[in-house]
Amino acid sequence: MLGLSAIRDTVMNVAEAITAALEIETEIVDANLEIIGGTGRYTHKIGSFEEDGNIDSGAIYGKLLKSGRNxxxxxxxxxxxYDPQEGEMAEICCPIKLEGMIVGLIGLVAFNEEQRDKIVMNKDTLTLFLERMAELLASKLSESEKRNQLQSIVESIHEGLIAIDNDCRIKSCNYEAEKLLGIKREFIEGSLLSEIWEIKDAERVIKSGIAAKDKEVIYRGRGEAEKRFLCSVVPIQAENREMRGFSALGAMILFQNISEVRERMYQMTGVDKHTTFQDIIGVSDPMLRAKRRTLQVSSSDSTILITGESGTGKELFxxxxxxxxxxxGYPFIAINCGAIPEMLLESELFGYEKGAFTGADSRGKPGKFEIAHKGTIFLDEIGDLPLHLQVKLLHAIQNRRIERVGSISPIDIDVRIIAATNKNLEKMIAAREFREDLFFRLNVIPIQIPPLRERDGDIELLLNYALDKFNKLLGKKIQRFSHDALRSLLNYGWPGNVRELENVVEYAINMEMSEEINKGNLPDKILRLQRSTGGRISLKEKLDDYQRVLIEECLNETGRSTEDKIIAAKKLGISESTLYRRIRELGIRG
Structure with missing residues (x-):
């Protein structure tokens, strides 16, 4: 609790007012016996202590502070x-009480006969008068304490706060507002809002009394790069709204750095379950080499390009x-450059301003680069990025800045970039389908993920892991693979890698009714390897199986409509007629 020293000016004003009204000297002390205010001979004693500051001395003020009596x-x-020290001839003393505690004393002290006569003749009236003065000081101290508590809250919040009156003149602000705007408080307070920051909603909120919440607002300081804030303008309502119509007395402007808001949201929601290298299953030499090399570069901020066939686990790495x-501790944001239509990809990556294009959100929208601020952005299927966006990505990497669609103002970004592809980018460069300068920017640290067929010893580990995983997901209790089923799975080439392996195990668990997965419940494409030829299979059959998996995977990604098949043919590097012919020959669902 605050002491009377917190309202020292008010205490002095009350002491002077009492003396002016009664022509009797006044002394006001706090709970520690410090003289906070006084008149006459007490004026020069302000700041010193009565009774040596010892509440247990047995002197009268110490007793009154303990008892709380008049x-x-x-x-x-x-x-x-009473023990007069300076020729005191009479005194009335009253405790100052706040919330049941004694916070000080007011004393009326007579030093001459005239003053003594006033006290003797009017002691009851003067005692009541002092009680009211004590109540006044207590209420002022309470107000000051609440004001200090409120100020402490205002100063401790993570948001910048600016209070304006109904003329949009700034009445006060907090430290966070100073820090975010980069302007000292003395230059903010007393200025018109428009002189500091153009917030169009402020005047409308004051007139309508309706808050404007969570809007993105740009601040442009003198000679500084623009800053983006998440801003709310809340009206300060009059107590009697009927007398004031719909207008407010003023407004509070609350704002935060938009990047920091996203960081806190990410940290609070914990949406990204961290995947560690221990979660990547594999003990084969190629896999251990890939994990060791990747772990070695994890602490760096350099750009990484992960290459490998589809389904090898590039995003996992x-x-x-x-x-x-x-x-x-910051976001991991993944975006598949090949899965988003070209016309939408730019706005997904870099965001857009309000009104940037037909159908755009009226408030604008941050892109993945902004959302990933201070974290990592993963650009999967980077080989599918259109050439005009390759230029924009190159500039973002080089300058550590991006521009939203429809904006001319750059936004600083702090992200680590990891890109991945299953394509041969060097061949694409030769065919002028991928920019060489972007390739060099991305390929600072190349990481190659081995295909499953080269990972001796890992297939059985992955099969058992997938068995456990899908048992839990599907509510099954299958214990193992039969000997024949396991031999068929180990002999399979796995063109779709780990993703295909998981699909196969999930299919088999759905089909199997016993405690072990039998060979007969494996997918047909695996059973075809175990024909009467003793498991031998021709090159054509192997090629057909491989093509079937590739086409199925591509169609699953693009879709199966006529337009989707045009895209699929382009991705596979074959003509549309060839794609339709192979779909028909391989028995693929169209």
Whole structure:
């Protein structure tokens, strides 16, 4: 609780007012016996202590601070409790109480006969008067305490706060507002809002009394790069709204750095489950080499390009890199450059301003780069990025800045970039389908993920892991693979890698009714390897199986409509007529 020293000016004003009204000297002390206010001979004693500051000395003020009673002395010589030190002839003393505690005393002290006569003749009235003055000081102290508590809250919040009156003049602000705007408080307070920051909603909120919440607002300081804030303008309503119509007395502007808001949201929601290198299953030499090399570069901020066939787990490696990096407390944002229509990809990556295109959100929208601020962005299927966006990505990497669609103002970004592809980018460069300068920017640290067929010893581990995983997901209790089923699975070439392996195990668990997965419940494409030829299979059959998996995977990604098949043919590097012919020959669902 605050002491009377917190309202020292008010205490002095009350003491002077009492003396002016009664022509009797006044002394006001706090709970520590410090003289906070006084008149006459007490003026020069302000700041010193009565009774040596010892509340347990047995002197009268110490007793009154303990008991909380009123005290009247009209004859110091006969009053055993009173011990005059400076020729005091009479005194009335009243405790100042706040919330049941004694926070000080007010004393009316007579030093001449005239003053003594006033106390003797009017002691009851003067005692009541002092009680009211004590209540006044207590209420002022309470107000000050609440104001200090409110100020402490205002200063401790993570948001910048600016209070304006109904003329949009700034009445006060907090430290966070100073810090975010980069302007000292003395230059903010007293200025018109428009002189500091153009917030169009402020005047409308004051007139309508309706808050404007969570809007993105740009601040442009003198000679500084623009800053983006998440801003709310809340009206300060009059107590009697009927008398004031719909207008407000003013408004509070609350704002935060938009990047920091996203960081806190990410940290609070914990949406990204960290994947570590221990979560990547594999003990084969090629896999251990890939994990060792990737772990070695995790702590760096350099750009990484992960290459490998579809289904090898490139995103898993990217997540593990992020989890082992100093950025692991910030977002990991993944975007598949080949899965988003070209016309939408730019706005997904870089965001857009309001009104940037037909159908755009009226508030604008941040892109993946902004959302990933201080974290990691994973650009999967980077080989599918259109050429005009390759230029924009190159500039973002080089300058550490991006521009939203429809904006001319750059936004600083702090992200680590990990890209991945299953394509041969060097061949694409030769065919002028991928920019060489972008390739060099991305390929600072190349990581090659081995295909499953080269990972001796890992297939059985992955099969058992997938068995356990899908048992839990599907509510089954299948214990193992039969000997024949396991031999068929180990002999399979796995063109779709780990993703295909998981699909096969999930299919088999759905089909199997016993405690072990039998060979007969494996997919047909695996059973075809175990024909009467003793498991031998021709090159044509192997090629057909491989093509079937590739086409199925591509169609699953693009879709199966006529337009989707045009895209699929382009991705597969074959003509549309060839795609339709192979779909028909291989028995693929169209």
């Amino acid at each position: 005290y009247v002395c009209v004859d110091p010589e006969s009053d055993l409790e 990217a997540r593990a890199i992020h989890a082992e990096s100093p950025r692991n």
